[in-house]
Amino acid sequence: MKAEIIAVGTELLLGQIVNTNAQYLSQELAALGIDVYFQTVVGDNKERLKEAIRQAQGRADVLVFSGGIGPTQDDLTKDAIAEVLGRDLRNDRPAMDKIAEFFADRGVPMTDNNKRQALVIDGCTPLPNATGLAVGVAISDEAGHHYIVLPGPPSELKPMFEAEAKPWLLHQVLTDEMPLYSRILKFAGIGESALEDKLLDLIDAQTDPTIAPYAKEGEVAIRLSTKAHDIQEADKKLTALEVQIQSRLPQHMYASEDVAIEETIVKMMADLGLTVSAAESCTGGMVMESLTTVPGSAAMLRGGIVCYSNEMKEKLLNVPHDYLEGEDAPGAVSREVVEVLAEQIRMITDTDYGLSVTGVAGPGYSERKPVGLVYIGISERGSETEVFELRIKGNRDTVRKRSTKTLLYRLWLRLLQAEKQD
Template sequence: MKAEIIAVGTELLLGQIVNTNAQFLSQELATLGIDVYFQTVVGDNLIRLQESIQLASERADIIVFTGGIGPTQDDLTKEALAAFLGRELHIDRISMDLVEDFFNKRGAHMTENNRRQALVIEGSSPLTNSTGLAVGIALSHEGKHYIVLPGPPKEMAPMFVEQAKPWLLQHAITNEMPIYSTMLKFAGIGESALEERLIDLIQNQTDPTIAPYAKEGEVTIRISTKANTEQDAMIKLDVLEEQIRSILPNHVYANKDISIERAIVDLMTERKLTLSAAESCTGGLLMERITSIPGSSTVFLGGIVCYSNQLKEKLLNVPHDLLEGDGAPGAVSAEVAEVLAEQVRMIGDTDFGLSITGVAGPDYSERKPVGLVYIAIAERGKDTEVLELRLSGNRESIRMRTVKSLLYRLWLKMVQSEKLQQDS
């Protein structure tokens, strides 16, 4: 069974708000075994809205609308659908009572246009709005099923879960198997490189399916299957997950939707490990990412943002002859990154010390190019690891990629250490 989501509102087309409703509905419909093939956004225009309904009815079995059912003249969703179906609109008495009661309890005057929020289409089932005033509707017509929901997410989501979903299960869904998914999170590898490594699995996929997604510094793969039960689904998903892990053993950091910093905090908490950091060009971004995780205070003891050479020297004891003078490697160097990591670890008496120093841009520094960054990890009782990065992009992109790269190297170091302990 195929579905299309039609989001109504000129504000969506203007980019004034983000269409999070489509994401929520796609996920919810997938759990019912309904495939969303199209998502449409249309402005507050009666003719264009009717054209969108016509097209959606030709290519989908279920059409779900969000928005355009409020009290104003540009709320046209119900009018457009009623005209398309050749049905009349009328006031639903129960819904109207709720609207009137809302204003009466507040001692406020109800303007006449608020009656529009109680409109329903002839032959439809009203969907009660538990968090707002505009009533939704659900109806079937010539083998197609239409769901009309409000636009505000706080109204739309509960109406779908509490009202529309049960209606769909009763009136529209018969033999559809639900879709089950697992998310695999990757770090230390780009989308194109990941696809190249998994190309045989991707090209030969049938069931389960593989869908990659990428954002700055990390890649996600969603593997999905249809099955009668969750147990049947997990048998298939586990087999494919193991295949992917065997191909990319050093890059899969989680099989759920969490950030790599969340994975690191969880690992360090479990092992009772501690961490400190010294940052130059990233200006505290690494520390912000770590401390944004609830419970990170048991892991992260503190850090220093040392932008200037003066603070590198005074607070973290970086030798002056490494920073300045003839033959000095300079602040942006492997030598300074190593000292920063070791010193912040010793000052904090932590198990790990992390450091970053580099050129985020937009201009050269120390006659070194934008995107040249050094990261280091000092671990108690072990040699310090230093890595040179050559990154591209704007200032913010370089800073974020640097942080993600360092977090990946820290995660990998801990995972490999665990494997060595298990093998010994």
């Protein structure tokens, strides 16, 4: 079954707000086994909206609308659908009573335009709005198309879809459809193209389950999807494919659920009873911030130092002055300095691991060194300190984020070794 999402609102076209509803609805419809083939954005113009509806009727079975059902004259979604279907609009009595009660409780007169929020299309199933006033609509036509009309604010759209629209789809539309089950595999230390190359034969031969790679800053994921009668059947198929993928990329696949690598690290370190600290220069505390967003991180993160200036590197972390300044000094952005930082922060805080990072985030050169040159270090109690040189392309924010993710990835690899020895 195919779907099209139609977002209504001139503010979307002007870029005044971001269409997060489309992302949410696409994910929810996919989970129901409904394939979203098109997403359309239409301004507050009834004729253009009617044209979009007719186009969608020619290529989708389910049309899901967001926005355009408020109290003002430019809220025209229900009007346009009713005209295309040749049906009348009427007031939904429960919705009208809720609106009247809302204004009465506040002692404010209700203007006539607010009554528009109670309008529904003849023959529809009204979708009550638990967090707002505008009632939604679910309706099917004689040609086999199904329409769901939802409010624009995400705080209203999401509860309405979950509590009202999804049950309607399951009981009225998807009676013969198998649900779609998905599993997310997460990877670090490898780019999207390199990951795809390792799995190209599986991707080319995919039928069921399907494989869909996608990436965001510093990490890559694969979504495995299959249609099945129940969760047990789906798990069997998804696990068989996951095992194949994991066997090819054991040094990169860190989770079989949609979690960030820092969440995996916190759990691993807590389970192993290990601790960590960090000395950060160019990332300015981003490594520690990433870890502290995870509940339970207090058990493994002792603390750290943001040593942005040379003075702080020397004064707080005992970096030799000759490393930082002088004609023959390697400079703050160097292997020598990042090694000292990792070892000193580990000893000062008495942790199992000391992490460090120093580099040139940009926008300009520093110490006559190029933007994107970064050194990261990992000092482990009883082991030799590791230092890695990174050459990162991108702006200041990209350099800092990728440095953080790469350092966390290198820590994860060390923890894998610790798990095997435990």
